[in-house]
Amino acid sequence: MIVTAAARTDSHAATIDTLLDREQERFLRLHPRSAQDWEAGKQHFLYGGPSHWMRRWAGGFPVYAAEAKGAHIRDVDGNDYVDFALGDTGGMCGHAPEAVTRAAVRQLQNGTTMMLPTEDSLWVGAELTRRFGMPYWTLTTSATDANRGAIRIARMITGRPKVLVFSGCYHGGVEEAHVEIRDGRVGLRNMIHPNGVDHSTVSRVVEFNDVAALEQALSAGDVACVLTEPLMTNFGMIPVADGFHEALREITRRTGTVLIIDETHTISSGPGGYTSQHGLEPDILVAGKAIAGGIPAGVFGVSQEIAERLWAIVPMVNPRVRQSAHLGIGGTLAGNALTVATMRAVLEEVLTPANFERMIANATRLADGARGIIEARKLPWHVTQIGARAEIMFMPKPPRNGADVIAGRRGDLETLLHAYYMNEGILVTPFHTMFLMCPATTAAQVDRHTEVFGRFVDLLADAGVS
Structure with missing residues (x-):
């Protein structure tokens, strides 16, 4: 079973850090052109990119986008992503509707x-x-x-x-x-x-x-x-x-x-x-x-x-x-x-009623898929959904306030999950593990997330974190 924040040991912390190092090395191998662009960007932008927020992705540097349509993004290295970040809501309509x-x-x-x-x-x-x-x-x-x-x-x-x-x-x-x-x-x-x-x-x-x-x-x-x-x-x-x-x-x-x-x-x-x-x-x-x-x-x-x-x-x-x-x-x-x-x-x-109905159904599908994995593995995590938005949090039950979040949040696991997701072609907002649907999001894209999330849980189990 995944340990809670309060019971977390130094050995678990070291294991998570090792896994993160491995994912960031894989990220570098998969994104050589983005890495090169990032180094060039640091020559002219105060924090590397046009916005200082762009430095906050878990791979160690951001991917550079080449094109985007609907819930799909392709980067300059030719990698494809299912986009559940959607510009941290700015792209909730989908890309290029x-x-x-x-x-x-x-x-x-x-x-x-x-x-x-x-x-x-x-x-x-x-x-x-x-x-x-x-x-x-x-x-x-x-x-x-x-x-x-x-x-x-x-x-x-x-x-x-x-x-x-x-x-x-x-x-x-x-x-x-x-x-x-x-x-x-x-x-x-x-x-x-x-x-x-x-x-x-x-x-x-x-x-x-x-x-x-x-x-x-x-x-x-x-x-x-x-x-x-x-x-x-x-x-x-x-x-x-x-x-x-x-x-x-x-x-x-x-x-x-x-x-x-x-x-x-x-x-x-x-x-x-x-x-x-x-x-x-x-x-x-x-x-x-x-x-x-x-x-x-x-x-x-x-x-x-x-x-x-x-x-x-x-x-x-x-x-x-x-x-x-x-x-x-x-x-x-x-x-x-x-x-x-x-x-x-x-x-x-x-943002019509019919499109919201589709978006909310896909958010429910994602939340149910993640909950199924969490419950099957008896993990002390939970999923919250509000309309077309869902979030996985590494704590047993939804927080009641900010103090609960501060006390129970697992920032190390969030960072590892985000890096793993990017290497597997999934994008979520880098500040928390929140998923958003757009009208173009498909059930197949949601199921792709469920598959990748399941493999992430297997990764933790194989490393002895669970």
């Missing part, structure tokens, strides 16, 4: 960005309201920007300084959310480097699913907003406890705190995300990544009440003034014509 490509090419021929609206935006605004229930929307260039905008609006209308988040959360490059509880105090999450900001002055942090801690944290009346996912997905998937959302909504309303729900990942739940599926009532809703089919984009929608409070501070139009007061958010590329055109294609033709 025909409807998005068609819309993008058409709009590229008619102007990409003019800082003027197009009539496609009228359709997009109405569809966002229909799907997610919020009456008024603003487009941004990323979910990070959407979250920043939502936080700034919450501070404007409440006059309060602090943002409450849940320990271990992730909401993009939002400074207030780079935190977790460490030794009872506010610290930086997941190896984020300090930058001179005293995060305790801008953030308040409690554990997810802890109603009593939430009540206490909001009672002081200095928190402008709670920023949360419907369930946590970026620290390992942490399911929401029964009754937590009802308590969260009641407490935030009673304390005059704006509730921001970030659906950037949980949009995988269905056409209207987790919020629509479960009847949540946020004051502001954020989405991003998948919403424009891989073109950088984010959105946030506000309730009627929030809109009216904001308009009382910054009127929508004053015809006697050349420019009304600046909200301190947005940018000249936000809501550009290319993004709006692809967003319409995504909402109209790609």
